[in-house]
Amino acid sequence: MIWAFDLILLVFLVITAIISLRTKDLLSASMIFGVYSFLMCLLWAEMEAVDVAFTEAAVGAGVSAVFLIATVLRTSRRSSD
């Protein structure tokens, strides 16, 4: 574990989590959620849990972002609250 790399990852993780919750535009929210998953994947890889990182990259950052974007495009794009 490299503490500086760790710190950058964790700070960006919190930032992307807050942004994806606060954004009104659901399309950008789901994209930022994909970024969050990718940072999570880097964090797993950094903790040497490579199998989990692999799953996070494939499922979290890859396919579930696509599912969310497909759902957003089929429903309304902006959140009402």
Next chain:
Amino acid sequence: MKILGLIAVILTGGLLLSAVHDFPDWGDTTSPASSYRLSQYYITETIHVTAVPNMVTAVLADFRGYDTMFETVVIFTAGIAIIGVLRRYGPGPKLAAPKETITKEKPDLIITTTCRLLIPIIQIFALYVIAHGHHSPGGGFQGGVIFGASFILLALAKDLQTAQKWVPEKRVLKLAVIGIFIYAGFGLVAMLFGSNFLDYSVLHPIMPATDSIMARSHSMLGVEIGVAFTVTAIMFSIYSNLASHGDLKEGL
């Protein structure tokens, strides 16, 4: 109501943060999880009793194979539930038309060419992840998702119909069921040989040139292939149902 929610969130967050102190440090060899004799057994004996270097896969597919089998069933059930909710036949009522009209143009030449070059590589990589899952990080779930994603990429780059030519709905459902049958089949054959369900070590008579240790390694590959079948099929079916509003005619 918002203040109540804030109080609940702060309370739960405070409890969780106060519990962080009780966690062992990262990589702490004296933590209960690392010093328990079961972990010692997995770490020292996996390579001897299963001939599989990646002990994560060994725990996943062999020592706790029952768990993984029903994990696959969970994915299958989720896929079936999504088909049950979203799928509709015939000209149903238009539910929620997309607010922004998506322009229907001919697929861009650069995108289609790139995808034509990229998709075979993605699929070969997915097959490698599945086949090499018990020697390096990877396995049925990851490989299956990557393989499904290659079909999703095809559907995004051209249209849903092109992807449906390769994986029509009936074939998707058959593949999903076959995957679970492969997994459960390994368990049932082990029972036929007079051992416990999913005890792969008795399968060596039906596998050429193996002993009871290599039989566990090969059976792990077999069940990973089963998992990959189910995951690939369900991933593509979830995408196609979401993107086409359930009629599987027009994608995004």
